[in-house]
Amino acid sequence: MLSVVTGFRAVLGAGCHRGPGSSHSQVRHAGHNKWSKIKKLKGANDLQRAKRTSKITSQIISSVKAGGGETDPAHNLYLASALQMAREHQMPKATLETALKKAVGGGSDGTEDLHSSVYEGLAPPGVAIIIEALTANKNRAFAEIRHALTKRGGSMTPVSYLFTKRGRIVFGAGSSGHSLSEMEENAIEAEVEDIVNLDETDQTVEVYCGVKDVLAITKKLSKIGYEMKEFEMAYISSEKVDVPEDAAENFGSLLDQLEGMDDVVKVHHNAS
Numbered sequence: 001m002l003s004v005v006t007g008f009r010a011v012l013g014a015g016c017h018r019g020p021g022s023s024h025s026q027v028r029h030a031g032h033n034k035w036s037k038i039k040k041l042k043g044a045n046d047l048q049r050a051k052r053t054s055k056i057t058s059q060i061i062s063s064v065k066a067g068g069g070e071t072d073p074a075h076n077l078y079l080a081s082a083l084q085m086a087r088e089h090q091m092p093k094a095t096l097e098t099a100l101k102k103a104v105g106g107g108s109d110g111t112e113d114l115h116s117s118v119y120e121g122l123a124p125p126g127v128a129i130i131i132e133a134l135t136a137n138k139n140r141a142f143a144e145i146r147h148a149l150t151k152r153g154g155s156m157t158p159v160s161y162l163f164t165k166r167g168r169i170v171f172g173a174g175s176s177g178h179s180l181s182e183m184e185e186n187a188i189e190a191e192v193e194d195i196v197n198l199d200e201t202d203q204t205v206e207v208y209c210g211v212k213d214v215l216a217i218t219k220k221l222s223k224i225g226y227e228m229k230e231f232e233m234a235y236i237s238s239e240k241v242d243v244p245e246d247a248a249e250n251f252g253s254l255l256d257q258l259e260g261m262d263d264v265v266k267v268h269h270n271a272s
Contacts, residue, residue: 051262053095056086058134059265060099062114071104077167077214079103081232088229117141120159121149123254125247127271128159130235135263145264148257152250162270163235166193167214170206174227180205183226190220204229208236237270 059082067076073083086096117138119131129149135141146156169192173183180198183205187195194208209217211233218228243251251271258267 048260049089051260052089053091054262055134055265056082056089056091057095057099058114060086060096061103062116062134064103066116074215077211077233080215080218084228084231118160119145119156121145121154121156122159123149123154123251123269124152125241125244125251127241127243127251127269128162128237128239129154129258130160130163130268131258131264132266132268133261133263134265137263141261141263144261145258148254148261152254154254160235162239163237163268165211165233166236167209167211167217168196168206168230168232168234168236169209169214169218169221169228170204170230171218171221171226171228172202172204174225176225178224178226186221186224186226190217192217232266234266235268240270240272243271 060079063076063078063082064071066078070076071079073080083096086099113136114134115136115138117133117135119133119142121129121131123129131145133141133145142156149155171183171187173179176183178186180200180203184195184198187205187207191213192207192209196206196208198205207217214231214233218231222228255267255269258264
């Protein structure tokens with residue numbers, strides 16, 4: 001387990017030098033969507049926190065399998081992302097260590113039988129949704145997700161053609177003391193593909209990159225002293241759908257229900 005923790009620290013390590021330069025013309029500024037911000041603003045009660053801890057624990061365990069048995073997060077994006085989520089949600093140390101032990105040596109609680117599944121659907125008013133699940137019962141997960149969609153006027157239907165798998169990174173100034181513009185400049189030099197959002201409230205920068213480049217870019221940014229808030233593989237769509245005011249409550253409730261399901265890990269959508 002020591003190698004896992006050591007590797008994790010290496011992924012999030014900090015220093016104080018800048019990476020090599022790159023062409024500014026290669027970077028696009030993509031639009032930011034309000035739904036991720038709304039999600040952040042919602043407070044979590046004790047039950048929600050406990051459920052989130054359980055989900056992250058399962059993700060840590062399954063990430064080793066998804067990464068071909070690789071237990072070094074410096075070489076396993078799935079594990080690195082799961083450990084970062086544990087850090088972000090301040091998972092208790094004992095819980096994290098237990099999850100890591102199970103990830104390395106297996107467990108006897110059934111978690112080793114979890115399977116990754118991806119479900120696709122269309123929610124009103126025409127928003128495409130991709131749901132990532134980690135479940136021991138694919139039929140149950142499918143039924144629960146379909147029920148949530150259909151009762152709000154949606155349906156299970158192929159939509160993955162609207163999305164592209166991309167790396168997503170959100171970082172703050174950390175110990176660097178840099179402004180948003182300096183952070184943006186260094187993100188460009190680290191060879192990100194898109195600058196998605198400069199958040200003046202949180203003082204964070206959100207960027208997209210190639211999936212295979214996530215760990216390399218987080219290392220470059222960490223060496224400058226930046227704090228990695230989030231990094232993951234995400235389904236990103238360039239075809240955004242506006243949610244009218246009269247449909248916002250229904251759509252928000254759907255997201256809440258899907259994200260609250262025990263089997264659901266992540267929900268991706270193209271709502272703007």
